[in-house]
Amino acid sequence: MKITINHKEFERIIDYNQIKKRIRLIGIQLNVTYEKQHPVFIGVLNGCFMFMADLMKQIHIANELSFVKLSSYDGVSQRRQVDELIGLDCDLADREVVIVEDIVDTGNSLKHTLDLVNAQNPASVAVCTLLLKPKAVNHIFDNIAYVGFEIDNDFVVGYGLDYQGMGRTLPDIYREVIPEK
Ligand SMILES: O=P(O)(O)OC[C@H]1O[C@H](OP(=O)(O)OP(=O)(O)O)[C@H](O)[C@@H]1O
Numbered sequence: 001m002k003i004t005i006n007h008k009e010f011e012r013i014i015d016y017n018q019i020k021k022r023i024r025l026i027g028i029q030l031n032v033t034y035e036k037q038h039p040v041f042i043g044v045l046n047g048c049f050m051f052m053a054d055l056m057k058q059i060h061i062a063n064e065l066s067f068v069k070l071s072s073y074d075g076v077s078q079r080r081q082v083d084e085l086i087g088l089d090c091d092l093a094d095r096e097v098v099i100v101e102d103i104v105d106t107g108n109s110l111k112h113t114l115d116l117v118n119a120q121n122p123a124s125v126a127v128c129t130l131l132l133k134p135k136a137v138n139h140i141f142d143n144i145a146y147v148g149f150e151i152d153n154d155f156v157v158g159y160g161l162d163y164q165g166m167g168r169t170l171p172d173i174y175r176e177v178i179p180e181k
């Protein structure tokens with residue numbers, strides 16, 4: 001199935017039934033791994049909102065959750081870029097943390113998020129991402145423990161992911177169709 005968003009064509013690669021099945025399995029893994037613990041799930045906005053909502057319905061152990069946004073801005077000196085996590089409303093010291101992402105592409109966002117989370121001295125940090133582009137990742141991560149789907153290096157939309165602000169509410173996931181010349 002193909003759709004058009006702002007003159008760009010996309011074709012469906014993963015439908016919502018597949019996503020739900022995969023999320024049920026990831027939920028089981030998380031319930032087992034964190035049984036008798038009390039993890040904090042940290043969703044990285046905006047893209048994670050759908051994944052987080054469906055994933056958390058499968059989590060039956062004690063947990064807390066928080067949503068954050070990664071913000072970059074120039075410091076007072078305007079010479080250095082400073083990043084911060086906006087919205088974190090709990091202390092992560094000595095906590096088991098699970099970072100929830102919609103996609104790890106270059107991995108730059110995840111690297112920043114991990115640096116900021118690790119600075120709070122949590123007991124452990126695991127990453128749960130719905131999508132991973134193995135051929136695009138620029139960093140070595142040893143804690144991406146839960147991956148919904150590995151995908152090719154295509155631009156994707158749907159299920160939280162946008163193209164120019166559009167397409168986030170599509171239940172399925174689509175990849176960009178590059179027109180032949
Ligand atoms: O691995 P990377 O190449 O860093 O890309 C991954 C990030 O890109 C998207 O966020 P984006 O900055 O587009 O913001 P959004 O979630 O608000 O759409 C996505 O939600 C990830 O956080």
Ligand SMILES: Nc1nc2[nH]cnc2c(=O)[nH]1
Binds near residue numbers: 103105155156
């Ligand atoms: N919508 C969207 N956002 C991204 N951020 C990083 N990679 C992607 C992608 O493939 N699609």
